[in-house]
Amino acid sequence: MRVGVITFPGSLDDRDALRAITLAGGEAVSLWHGEHDLQGVDAIVLPGGFSYGDYLRCGAIAAHSPIMSEVIDAANKGMPVLGICNGFQVLVEAHLLAGGLIRNDHGTFIRRDQKLRVENVDTAWTNKYSVGQEIVIPLKNGEGGFIADEETLDRLEGDGLVAFRYVDVNPNGSLRDIAGLRNARGNVVGLMPHPEHAVEPGFGPDMPEAMSSGTDGLAMFQSVLAATVLS
Amino acid sequence: MTHDHVPDTVENAAATPEKDQPFHLLGLKPDEYQRIRDILGRRPTSGELAMYSVMWSEHCSYKSSKVHLRQFGKKVTPDMTKHLMVGMGENAGVVDIGEGWAVTFKIESHNHPSYIEPFQGAATGVGGIVRDIISMGARPVAVMDALRFGAIDHPDTNRVVGGVVSGISFYGNCLGLPNIGGETWFDPVYQANPLVNALAVGALRHENLHLANAKGVGNLVVLFGARTGGDGIGGASILASDTFAEGGPTKRPAVQVGDPFAEKVLIECCLELFAGDCVEGIQDLGAAGISCATSELASNGDGGMHITLDNVLLRDPTLTAEEILMSESQERMMAIVRPEKLDAFLAVTTKWDVEASVLGEVTDSGRLIIEWKGQTIVDVDPTTVAIDGPVYERPMEYPAWLDALQADSPSKFARETEGEALTKQFLAILGSPNEADTDWITNQYDYYVMGNTALHTPDGAGMIRIDEESGLGVALATDANGRYCQLDPYVGAQLALVESYRNVATSGATPLAVSDCLNFGSPENPEVMWQFARAVEGLADGCLELGIPVTGGNVSFYNQTGDQPIHPTPVVAVMGSIDNVARRLPSGWQDEGENIYLLGVTADELGGSAWAGVVHDHLGGVPPRVDFGAEKALAGLLGAAAHEGMVTSAIDLGTGGFLRAVADGVLRFGVGARVWLDEIVSRDGVDTTAALFSETQARAIVTVAREDDVKFRGLCDGRGVPVLRVGVTDRESRALSVQGLFDIPLDTLRGTHRGTLPAHFGAVVGG
Structure with a gap:
């Protein structure tokens, strides 16, 4: 399965996402923001970083880049799309996912090994997890506070669109501890923490068993390999 | 600066020898100014004066430290340099770590700007050292920082700590470079003079090594990256080479402003230029901006360069020629490009939306000639600007207070023997x-990005995998104990060295090379100069004993408030290699x-x-x-x-x-x-x-x-x-x-x- 990773100017974790796809057993393909060619990929990852410097609003400019018109089309037709951190912000700006992301409530950038609960596994990116499973994945952001109005929040909860929730510590003031969302179809998922940083023993978060041994993020990339285009 | 808007040409300078020039405001001493006149056989133009003043500043010329730093080149054995591909004098040293890989690393200060404007000062400190690494042809792979602040409970410390940490966090995180370590100290001696020393390390394949020289007559001189603006004007001469007087005017306009997004794009753009073999020589623009880049590239190459300053892309069209020459606007690079490669070069810069302009070409005339609005405003031998600046053997004096300080041993204090009292002492030390614990600081840094970080804070050394197949990696540590150095700068510098060396060894890596950032008070104070000389001697002797060379570094003088110098703080960074990071400890x-x-x-x-x-x-x-x-x-x-x-x-x-x-x-x-x-x-x-x-x-x-x-x-x-x-x-x-x-x-x-x-x-x- 070919999984594309889009590099925007200012993307930082694109190479990490490519590595994660390879480690999961997929074929990783680099895609460029300025083109309209998705190179026949079967799924797409929007990586973390500060696309276009995140001037204006995080993800706002990237959401209007040439390749995003293709991504939005493909997503609407059911292609699996994962947005990580800045990629999540882009998906929200592109209206593929609900709500908004604002400056962390404590005002500073935060990097920590974050515990999450997987709330929904009926998606292209979470089907290898089990409902209620707790995973540890690195989080690193300055603007990860998830917001939406009460009505939207109730709808997201009611429709089972919350994909991940922060456990123990809410690191950025996200409403209802929401760390990640899915769309109604289940092909589009976005989250602030970085699954691509928990895929390789020796370079992941510290776990009780051993330092840097956490690989809880790998299942997200394995999930998409198991998924077919969702209708 | 006081100058006319009409450019001061070479012709005009020759015709008006009596014109009063504000050399003292630019940090030049009367004898230095006279020496410029002697070199040129006339008074300098205002543009030339700007160039000489920044390039002859302490920060750029090492005029007070040079005579001592030579030891690092002399106290070496052939065995010490066998892994060294590039030694001192280039933007950064390059060390062969095997398997066709080389590593370049350097630590540099950005102390004074970080006190005036902590956020931008620290941010641009990271940006500057990273550009040094790129200009060697390497991909930057990690950063570290050695920080010194005033007393933790002083009312101003919060401002400085908060600004510096968020500046490093902002810039480093946006560049996508893992911050893998460093150290933080608090001591009242750094109250009005914090130290911000930033280290960057990069990796390259042997064949990608690039140097800062302008060779090949007719090759083009290309300036690319951010546009040139009015920030950081005179930063080198006025900021880094002057002492902060209590209650003096603030110097904010001289601090540069950083844009990490522009630098991130510049990194990727440069790496693609290197990969496409589009670049003959390259130099980053840091202190002294275009003055430094043109004079150094020309000096290290075929000796001449002809530049049309009007071709510099400006953020602010009202800038004068002198300001353009001195501007320290960030995120700029200068490349030497063969004419037939220019289209390929511009294709890459266009892809990355990086602006570029051809300023001129390489010559073998032995002159750096700069034109502005059709007239020659600079005509100098570039080596007189970049290499043959003043060299001082500053007076040194054994500190009058040192014997009494050394005699005041802590052996006079009673020793506790009971568990309760010792617990109390231990917890006091631990807290x-x-x-x-520095989590409050390091939690603001991303150490995950790039996916190759094997060790990081709070580990004693940071470690990065360089080769994903073999697991080959490098470990780095920085250390300096200003208290030890105050007691004995010779031993103190060696203690910084062995501590850093030991930190690398305890990670499981083999120490290979050293970079240093020597932070001291005013060189015009003979006691400080003595401390400096002793520290350099100690470090050079220590490196010889351990068999690892100094590959480069930086000197920061004038770290004092009023006449109170900081403790001597020679920050020593040791780099080592490890066959496979999976074997780290x-x-x-x-x-x-x-x-x-x-x-x-x-x-x-x-x-x-x-x-x-x-x-x-x-x-x-x-x-x-x-x-x-x-x-x-x-x-x-x-x-x-x-x-x-x-x-x-x-x-x-x-x-x-x-x-x-x-x-x-x-x-x-x-x-x-x-x-x-x-x-x-x-x-x-x-x-x-x-x-x-x-x-x-x-x-x-x-x-x-x-x-x-x-x-x-x-x-x-x-x-x-x-x-x-x-x-x-x-x-x-x-x-x-x-x-x-x-x-x-x-x-x-x-x-x-x-x-x-x-x-x-918080x-x-x-x-």
């Missing part, structure tokens, strides 16, 4: 600002029932120690002794043990001594320990206080799985490293227990260690 305990061994012997050495400072508010006596033979033996043992997989963790003994290191081992992963002192006391003839707190060098503690005990002790005996079993790890107890003295619960240790910075600067997310 003291310089020993406390953790800096804490993860398993139950492993034996804890102390390597090395303990002497009663408490001068300048954390114990003296924290418990007795004392600085006096002499610092610990340096034993290079013992350091080398210890490092060799640790490397071999890591390679054989014989030890499960290693922790260097540094400030705070034995018990402080044991606490690190406990706190890293939350596994307790029982330790005993009897054998240390009886074998080494020291008392309990020394056994707990002495800062004797060449020591480390390691844990060994029981089945490897015999083999490990055999290894120690074979290598002549003294070894004692001093404890055992104990997961169940959730405590640190010192037999016969005290038990401290893990939660108490953690609370004490983690509480200090948040108490002053909560850490997640507690």
